[in-house]
Amino acid sequence: MNINNIRNQFPILDTEVHGHRLVYLDNAATTQKPLAVIEALSDYYSHLNANIHRGAHHLAAEATGRYEEVRRQVQQFIGARHHHEVVFTRGTTESINLVASSFAKRYFTGDDEVIVSGMEHHSNIVPWQLAGAVLRPILFSDEGVLDMDAYERLFSDRTRIVAVNHVSNTLGTVNPVERIVEIAHAHGVPVLVDGAQAVSHMMVDVQAMGCDFYCFSGHKMYAPMGVGVMYGREEMLSELPPYQGGGEMISEVTFERTTYNELPFKFEAGTPSVGDVIGLGRAIAFMQEVGVDVIAAHEADLLTYATERLSTLPGLRIYGTAPMKTSVLSFLIGQAHPYDVGTLLDQLGVAVRTGHHCTQPVMDRYGIPGTVRASFAVYNNREEVDALVAAMERIMPMLQ
Numbered sequence: 001m002n003i004n005n006i007r008n009q010f011p012i013l014d015t016e017v018h019g020h021r022l023v024y025l026d027n028a029a030t031t032q033k034p035l036a037v038i039e040a041l042s043d044y045y046s047h048l049n050a051n052i053h054r055g056a057h058h059l060a061a062e063a064t065g066r067y068e069e070v071r072r073q074v075q076q077f078i079g080a081r082h083h084h085e086v087v088f089t090r091g092t093t094e095s096i097n098l099v100a101s102s103f104a105k106r107y108f109t110g111d112d113e114v115i116v117s118g119m120e121h122h123s124n125i126v127p128w129q130l131a132g133a134v135l136r137p138i139l140f141s142d143e144g145v146l147d148m149d150a151y152e153r154l155f156s157d158r159t160r161i162v163a164v165n166h167v168s169n170t171l172g173t174v175n176p177v178e179r180i181v182e183i184a185h186a187h188g189v190p191v192l193v194d195g196a197q198a199v200s201h202m203m204v205d206v207q208a209m210g211c212d213f214y215c216f217s218g219h220k221m222y223a224p225m226g227v228g229v230m231y232g233r234e235e236m237l238s239e240l241p242p243y244q245g246g247g248e249m250i251s252e253v254t255f256e257r258t259t260y261n262e263l264p265f266k267f268e269a270g271t272p273s274v275g276d277v278i279g280l281g282r283a284i285a286f287m288q289e290v291g292v293d294v295i296a297a298h299e300a301d302l303l304t305y306a307t308e309r310l311s312t313l314p315g316l317r318i319y320g321t322a323p324m325k326t327s328v329l330s331f332l333i334g335q336a337h338p339y340d341v342g343t344l345l346d347q348l349g350v351a352v353r354t355g356h357h358c359t360q361p362v363m364d365r366y367g368i369p370g371t372v373r374a375s376f377a378v379y380n381n382r383e384e385v386d387a388l389v390a391a392m393e394r395i396m397p398m399l400q
């Protein structure tokens, strides 16, 4: 992998921040976009823009074709059996809300439990609470590893679904989702996997994993904001009622009664973000051109290097030291508040995220207000890790 060639494809990396060249280490929040994706958006709005599926004219047919091509691209990218198992949404949050809402309508009986991990993003907690479930969290060790024995003990006749993240956005832990699915299915319980932090870092194969639902966001994998995916196994999706009503999701409408469209359109009410879907297709092509395995290896090297280098700083504590980790490094230093660290790093051009990262239960678990989080993408390099460490060394005297 030629890192300079990759960096050159990301115009934003030339930005100056407070007189310093930007060092962007907030990739778990959102990744930057390569020129190919930016140009795909511009190209769409310059030459292709039309509403899809219904139009009789040339542009509508072209836009529809491209939109549906991306559905097949996603199917292949995540190893789904059918293209109609891929539903386009606004992002992970909408995907999980869709499943929680429809699944609850279909299967909840008023006495319902959902097993989640203790390290879920709020978007895989709150939708289940809104749906009326009692949450049963899987505890995890100080290192950030799920207690699989405790997990098995959480099942009861009230367990309706297991909802876990593939990768923790705060601790970086790669959770054993195959094993989690195997155990849940042995209890006759389906599994939703939140893949928001996984798809840009590793090969995902939903059939090999065996999960029933897999949700992710385009903007965390080099694609535009405003588009995401809800994958669901055909057998599951055909059983679930629609999430939103409106155009496109219907078959026939009368004032007395409405019948619904086939999969996946039943779950895609209204005008989708067509240009962003096409951008997602270009982002997937970008990842495949570089090679998902190559990206994974590069990021693993950066994570190891950053962990080693940061660990040399006196008083630095890393949160999340699981043996299986990817691309996320959460830490605190001395008694400093994470927000102060983040603000001072920003003055030196280093962009990190601070706070609870939408995982307040993780912060409660450790009894801390938040962390500083550096997270890596394909375009980061060792010099940027050095810049982070040098910036930490510079600000440390100010933090006492």
Ligand code: PMP
Pocket: 028, 029, 091, 092, 093, 094, 121, 123, 124, 165, 167, 168, 169, 194, 196, 197, 217, 358
């Ligand atoms: N789950 C995880 C693990 C995440 O990291 C995030 C984003 N921080 C989300 C869900 C929500 O994603 P989005 O805001 O793109 O819907």
